[in-house]
Each structure stands twice: as structure tokens, then as C-alpha cells.
Amino acid sequence: MSDAILEVDGLRKTFGGIVAVDGATFDIAEGSITGLIGPNGAGKTTTFNLISGFYEPDGGTVRYDGRDLQTIMRPHRDETVIWGGASGLTAGTLGGVVGLGPLGLGAAPAAGATVAGAALGAGGYLAKQRLTQRRPGHTNSRPYMLAREGLVRTFQLTRELGDMTALENLMLAPQGQAGENLANAWFRRGAVAEEEASVRERAEETLELLEIDHLRDEPAGNLSGGQRKLLELGRVLMLEPRVILLDEPVAGVNPALTEKLMARIEALRADGYTFCIVEHDMEVIMELSDTIIVMNEGKKLVEGQPDAIRNDEAVIDAYLGVG
Amino acid sequence: MAAADVVISFMLLVSIYGILSLGLNVKYGHTGLLDFGHVGFYLIGAYTAALFVLGPDDPTDFTAYIIGLGNVPVVGTWPVAIAAATLLAGVIGGLVALPTIRLREDYLAITVLGVSVIFQRVIQSETWLANGPDALRGYSPPLQDLFPLAMETLVGPAMFGLIVAVVWGIATGALGRLRGSDSRLPLDGVYTVTTFGLTRLRRRTDALGSATTVSAAAGAVAGLLTFALLVAVDPLLSLGAVVSLYTWFVALVAVTHHYGGLGRREGLFGIALGTGLLVALLPLPLIDSVGLKSALALALLGALVAAYYLGVTRVDWLADVKLAVVGVGALWFVALWYFLLPILGPLGDGDVGGALNILVQNVVWLLGFGGDTGIGYAVVLVGELTVNVDYARFQLAAFVLFLAGLYYVLELAVRSPFGRVLRAVRNDETVVQSLGKDPFVYKVQTMVLGSALGGFAGALWAMYAQGLTFTTFAPRVTFITLLIMFLGGAGNNKGMILGAAIFWAFQQATTQLASFFPPAVRVNIQAFRLVVVGVLFLLVLYYVPEGLLGREEGTSSEVDG
Ligand SMILES: Nc1ncnc2c1ncn2[C@@H]1O[C@H](COP(=O)(O)OP(=O)(O)O)[C@@H](O)[C@H]1O
Numbered sequence A: 001m002s003d004a005i006l007e008v009d010g011l012r013k014t015f016g017g018i019v020a021v022d023g024a025t026f027d028i029a030e031g032s033i034t035g036l037i038g039p040n041g042a043g044k045t046t047t048f049n050l051i052s053g054f055y056e057p058d059g060g061t062v063r064y065d066g067r068d069l070q071t072i073m074r075p076h077r078d079e080t081v082i083w084g085g086a087s088g089l090t091a092g093t094l095g096g097v098v099g100l101g102p103l104g105l106g107a108a109p110a111a112g113a114t115v116a117g118a119a120l121g122a123g124g125y126l127a128k129q130r131l132t133q134r135r136p137g138h139t140n141s142r143p144y145m146l147a148r149e150g151l152v153r154t155f156q157l158t159r160e161l162g163d164m165t166a167l168e169n170l171m172l173a174p175q176g177q178a179g180e181n182l183a184n185a186w187f188r189r190g191a192v193a194e195e196e197a198s199v200r201e202r203a204e205e206t207l208e209l210l211e212i213d214h215l216r217d218e219p220a221g222n223l224s225g226g227q228r229k230l231l232e233l234g235r236v237l238m239l240e241p242r243v244i245l246l247d248e249p250v251a252g253v254n255p256a257l258t259e260k261l262m263a264r265i266e267a268l269r270a271d272g273y274t275f276c277i278v279e280h281d282m283e284v285i286m287e288l289s290d291t292i293i294v295m296n297e298g299k300k301l302v303e304g305q306p307d308a309i310r311n312d313e314a315v316i317d318a319y320l321g322v323g
Numbered sequence B: 001m002a003a004a005d006v007v008i009s010f011m012l013l014v015s016i017y018g019i020l021s022l023g024l025n026v027k028y029g030h031t032g033l034l035d036f037g038h039v040g041f042y043l044i045g046a047y048t049a050a051l052f053v054l055g056p057d058d059p060t061d062f063t064a065y066i067i068g069l070g071n072v073p074v075v076g077t078w079p080v081a082i083a084a085a086t087l088l089a090g091v092i093g094g095l096v097a098l099p100t101i102r103l104r105e106d107y108l109a110i111t112v113l114g115v116s117v118i119f120q121r122v123i124q125s126e127t128w129l130a131n132g133p134d135a136l137r138g139y140s141p142p143l144q145d146l147f148p149l150a151m152e153t154l155v156g157p158a159m160f161g162l163i164v165a166v167v168w169g170i171a172t173g174a175l176g177r178l179r180g181s182d183s184r185l186p187l188d189g190v191y192t193v194t195t196f197g198l199t200r201l202r203r204r205t206d207a208l209g210s211a212t213t214v215s216a217a218a219g220a221v222a223g224l225l226t227f228a229l230l231v232a233v234d235p236l237l238s239l240g241a242v243v244s245l246y247t248w249f250v251a252l253v254a255v256t257h258h259y260g261g262l263g264r265r266e267g268l269f270g271i272a273l274g275t276g277l278l279v280a281l282l283p284l285p286l287i288d289s290v291g292l293k294s295a296l297a298l299a300l301l302g303a304l305v306a307a308y309y310l311g312v313t314r315v316d317w318l319a320d321v322k323l324a325v326v327g328v329g330a331l332w333f334v335a336l337w338y339f340l341l342p343i344l345g346p347l348g349d350g351d352v353g354g355a356l357n358i359l360v361q362n363v364v365w366l367l368g369f370g371g372d373t374g375i376g377y378a379v380v381l382v383g384e385l386t387v388n389v390d391y392a393r394f395q396l397a398a399f400v401l402f403l404a405g406l407y408y409v410l411e412l413a414v415r416s417p418f419g420r421v422l423r424a425v426r427n428d429e430t431v432v433q434s435l436g437k438d439p440f441v442y443k444v445q446t447m448v449l450g451s452a453l454g455g456f457a458g459a460l461w462a463m464y465a466q467g468l469t470f471t472t473f474a475p476r477v478t479f480i481t482l483l484i485m486f487l488g489g490a491g492n493n494k495g496m497i498l499g500a501a502i503f504w505a506f507q508q509a510t511t512q513l514a515s516f517f518p519p520a521v522r523v524n525i526q527a528f529r530l531v532v533v534g535v536l537f538l539l540v541l542y543y544v545p546e547g548l549l550g551r552e553e554g555t556s557s558e559v560d561g
């Protein structure tokens, strides 16, 4: 399928003896809403953790927008500069100090020792980095790099930033804010303040949209379960992503608001967002989804349109019949 | 020593420890990185600064150190030394943290504790590095030879102008913030006068961006005026009096602003507490027998604490203000100690003039009195006053300026989007990751920033102490800094200054009290107070885990109005 934005192929993850995800294979089409359902313990959340980079897979691949996740999550420049620089600096200083002090060398040989140490340190780090990245089966876990590329997720067990207000939770999210750089926070305060005002405005709009604007200045830790779900949804919306993985987004949200959220998700899909949603509320997921993927015991059981899934014998046996 | 001199040396220490604690607060309070080895960066800063200003090592004498840059032009000066100390401590902070920062937070804490002990051991055992176990001495703080200032040259008035500029600027900045509170005092009028009308200018031309620039400009004007006046005539005493009275006024406004909401009976209870504390301590100077005076003082202190405890547990209106009344009591006690106690002696002898003389000395704290040099004045009723400007006053202006400046810079940082990410890292790194930000990069920056502040404080310590010994840099200092942080309120930069003030007030008070005992007992008291500090730590964590001021954070790009 050429319009698949996510291609999951033979994904595998084990925890000790438990095989949580066992060769799951499916595609998610760009601009679609895909429902991911299955009994508790089927491996849905683990699949989300693998797709969003929080877990390192034991096998299989995920491609996002045609690129392998592992390629996207390779160490980025900041990190390489910090580590390479630090290794060089440490080795160089050690070379210089040991040369001057205990070895009692003159100034010139000590300077030589410093330079040699620095080169060895930085070079050694870079070489080690190259080698590990080339090793077959090497995996990286840098989920933030996926989020930067527009692949974001919410958490089944909500993770709000409890000390921070609802508004701040949302204002944190937008990518590449100039004020996140300390130098800008000090020296370009005008520009930062301007940007901050527009981020604040968007965050307030999002709060209104989710009908939690009255909680604007409430520490997120004081929010109820359903309100936290909404806050998390708002947070990923602030990121302006391409693909959103929602893990049980309406658990604990009241029915009236659930209706509104569904309408909102539909509208966002019409704008080009792609959704993959884990949800136990069958009415919601059947109504919302274009495609439903049913998982059981870490594998895809069946995939199809909601109507077909509703009548599928295997699904009724594994899942629907139980509830 | 006049009470003013005690307060000045107290404030020097508060500045140093305030900056040190601000560094730890960046790490733990804002970002959640627990660093049990913060003292290591203090050590790096102190020794780096010293080696920059020390002259080249003389191989024939008893001291030995790796390098002394003091004679190199520009490089061997204090500003460069402080900058180098800050940078080096920051870099080493980053390097130390790198390998452990990805691990659990307690691993970082333990690793850095180990590293700080290694630093201390290296200084102790590597005699070629910084004179090993013996003190590293032989340098002096900057510009010290200009003091006491000679007012007949141009340098004296210029230096005093600088001091006045700093004091005036900081006091005006504080007044600018307090002015909004409703008060019976004509604050707006005073502010207009003390800013020399610059606020008007600001409103009309927008030339002065913020309240901070206004106060800085007002300070500069005050400094220039002082300089001009001193060159033209020599009104040193009047100038010192005006500036000192202005700071007292701002302090009074701050106190009424803070405690103005307290009712009359709450206020009276606080005053009773403060007076009670003074009474409880009276046996120490008045009774000769060591056993008797300790027993009596301890009994009275115990009764006071019991009364307070019963009050706040049984009486409803007291329970709500239990910390505020202690604050009022402490201020009252300090006021009595500062203004009243020193003049009791002369008053007892019926020497009103002498009492007034001492009172003036303490009120006009900006000037030093007595000594061999200085300008003599004969004042009606008060009598002879010999006035000078000593080095401690200059150092105080510099240190407080550093503290205020770093506080301001840090507030800018933690209230910006950068600070928001730090708080998010403290709350939950996984969320930060899920929002496309790399917590690692922020944690490294935090360690660099916090350690750099530790280095800066170390450089100031080197300047203050004029000699360094490795024993000063024991892990104890880290725990004192932690106490200061928890006392003031982790995550609250203002709290670091309050915490440092409380700690050093305790230290100085116990030093003074110990002087009422014979030397053998004194040593025990000095040692015992570490135990008291430990108990205090426990009490803080148990009763006020949020600290006295609590967290005070939140993004607002406007630090000043
Ligand atoms: N971090 C983990 N450590 C150990 N076992 C886990 C972990 N995460 C999930 N599992 C196990 O993997 C299986 C799949 O869990 P999960 O993906 O949460 O299922 P679902 O979301 O479909 O209910 C379960 O048996 C669960 O106990």
C-alpha cells in the first residue's frame, strides 16, 4: 500500500518469558482513523510503545513515512557534540595535567599531550558511535525524535505534569520554541515574549475546545481522570503532529464530551491528521474508525471495516463475546 | 565591633551561600537533579580563582602550587578569575554528570558525592597542585589597598560613588516592586524622588525599558551625585546618613508589606515571642556560673518553645499564622539586638551622648566609624564621630550586586520556556520525550548552570576568606546548602536567599552566645551546633516540606514590571 504512513512488519517484543507482541503486521493509511482493539493483555499498549519509540523491539520493523524508525532515532547532532566534546575535553585535560604534574614534562610536551588526549577522546567516541550504529540488530530509543517528526502518542495511564498548571502543560508542547534555548531566554527576550503570547493563545483555544478552560490555572495533579485524558489529548494537538496514537482516549470522559471529542477527531482527520486509536468502548471505536485491527496474544487477528469486524466469528470468540 | 559590622559580615556570607544555593536550586529545585556533591564545584571555583590571582610560585618558600597567574596582565585579575572559576566549574559539572545523568536520580547524587570527595582528597594529597593539606594563601582581594577610602583624592569619592550606586539601585529596585502594595506611606512620591524623576521619563519616552533599568539608572545617578558632592565639599556623613536612612525606609516598607496583613493580637504575640527570646538569653551575659546560666537559659528557652507549641496547637487564630508570628518575633528580636542592646550600657551609666553616638553608628551602617583614619565630625548632642569607608562596605556592595544580578538572571531563565521544560523534566521525563524534547540536553545544561553558580560562589569565598584549606570543602557544605534549599523552599529562588540568611543568622547568633562561655565550653558549643543544624533539617523536612516560601514558579516572560 503506497499511501501507508505507518508500516508495521513482524514486530516482536518480549518481557522475560512473556511475548507481549508476537509478529504484529499491519499498515496504517495516511489520513485514516484506525481502531486497534483486542482483549486486555493483547499487546496494544506495547505496540504503541514500540511504534512511538519508547520500547526497543526484539524483532521486526516499523516504517514511518517510508523511513525506518531506527534510522530516524539515530543519535542527533546535539548529543554527538556533547559526548564527543566531553570525551575530548576530559581526555585532553587529563593528558595535560598528568603531563605537567606527575610526569613533570615541559610546557610544549604537555601541550602535545593535551592535544593528543583531546583527539583520542573525541575520535574514540565517534568511532565507537559508528561501530555501534552499524552493528546488525542495534536499536535506538529516542522517542523525542519521532515526536519531532510528527509521530506522537498519548498514554493509557495518563502522565500529566502534576506541579504545572493545565495551561503550562499545553504550552510546553509546541516544537522548537525559541525560548527553550537558554541563550534566547536571556538575550532575545522580546522575540521570546512574542512567541510566548501566541503559544499561550493557542493553548487557551485548545483548553476551550476540550472544555477544560475553567481549569486553566489548576495544577494538573488536581485534575480528575477524564480531565487528564483531555489534557493529554490537548497536549499532543498542540504539537501539530501528522500521526496521533491515542491509548484509550475517552476512558473516564463523560458521554456528552465523548461525542464532541469524536466529532473533533473526525474534523482533524478531515484536515489530514492520521489517527490510530486503542479504545474499549465499542460504540465509539466502531463509529469512528475506517479500519479496525483486532489484536490477540500479540498478533493481528483480523483487519477490516467495522461492520465486517462486528460479525466476525473469530473476533466474537476472542473479544466481543466476552464483554 | 558595632552591630552594623556584624551584619555586614553576615550579609557577605549570605551572598556567598545564597549564590551557592541558587546553583543547587537550579539542579534540584527546578530540574529535579539531586546533587550530593555540589561542594565539589564550590571547591573548583575557589581554587581556580585563587590560582588566577596568586603570583607565580616561589620554589624556595614553603608553599607550592601548580601555577600562579597573578602577574599576567588582565588574566591575573579578579574579574577574569571569577569568570574562569565559573566557567571551569560549569564545564566540570557537565562532565561529571554526563555518564550518570541517564541513570536513576539517586545514582547521580551518589556519584557526584564521590566526585566531590575525590576533589577534596586531590587537593589534600597532591601538594604540587594547591599547597596540599596546608592553607593556600598569599593573595589579596581586589582594590583592598584603596581602603579606608581617601576622600581628598578623586579615587575615594569615585569608589564611594560606586558603593552608593549599588546600594541605591538595589534599594530603589526593591521599592519599585513594593510600591504597588497599599500602604499609608507615600511610596509613589518617594519612588519618584529616589528615581530622580526617571519613571516620568520612562512613561514619556519609553527610553527606559523596565523597572530594572530604571533602578539601575537611578543608582547610577545617585552614584554620580555622590561623587560630585564629595569632590566639591565633604559631606560624607550626611551622604552616608541619607543613603542609610533610605535603605532603612525600604526595609520598613518591606516589613509592613510582608506582615501588614497580620492582626494586632497576632503581631503582639510575635513581639512577645521575640522579647521572650531575648529574656531567655539574658542569663548568659548576666550570670557567672556556667552551670547555672546554661540551665536557666535552657529552661527559659524550653518554656518559650512550649508556649509557642501550645499556642499554635490550641489556639485557632494562632494556628493560621504560626510561621508569620515567628517571622515577626525574629525581626523584633533582631531589631532589639541591633538598636537597643548596644546603647543599654552607656544609658545605664547615664551617658546619653554616648548612647546616641552608638545609635548613629548603627543607623548609618553604610559608613565605618572609629579607626585611625577618617573624617572627623562634631555633631550636636551626639559628639565626636570619625567617619571612614572601609573595605567590608565595598565588598558588601559587590557581593550583594552579584547576588542580585545572578538572582535576576536565574529568574529570567526559570520563568522562560526553558524553565518550563526544566520543570517538566522534574515532573516526568517521559512526557518531555513524548513531546519531542530531549531531556538529556536539558539536564546537562542544568548541571552546567548550577555547577557554574557553585564555582562563582567559590570564587567569592576565595576572595572573602583570603586563604583556602581543603577542610572547608567537606561534604558538610553540600548538606548545609541542601538545608538552605529545603528551608527556603526548593524551586523558589527567593527562598535560597531567605534560607541562607536564616542559616547564617543561626551561625552568628550561636557564635555570639558561645562567647559568653569559657573557651573549653565554647568549642563544645561550636561542635554541638552541627547537631542542632541536623535536627533543624529533620524538623524542616517533617513540618514544612515545601519550605518557608514554598514553590514559586510559573512561566511569565515578564520578570519585572
Ligand atoms: N513493561 C512491561 N513489563 C513486563 N510486562 C509487560 C510490560 N508491558 C506489558 N507487559 C505485558 O505484556 C502483555 C501485553 O500488555 P499490553 O500491551 O499492556 O496489553 P493491552 O494494552 O492490549 O491491554 C501483558 O501480558 C502485560 O502484562
Ligand SMILES: [Mg+2]
Binding pocket: A044, A045, A046, A156
Ligand atoms: Mg493497554
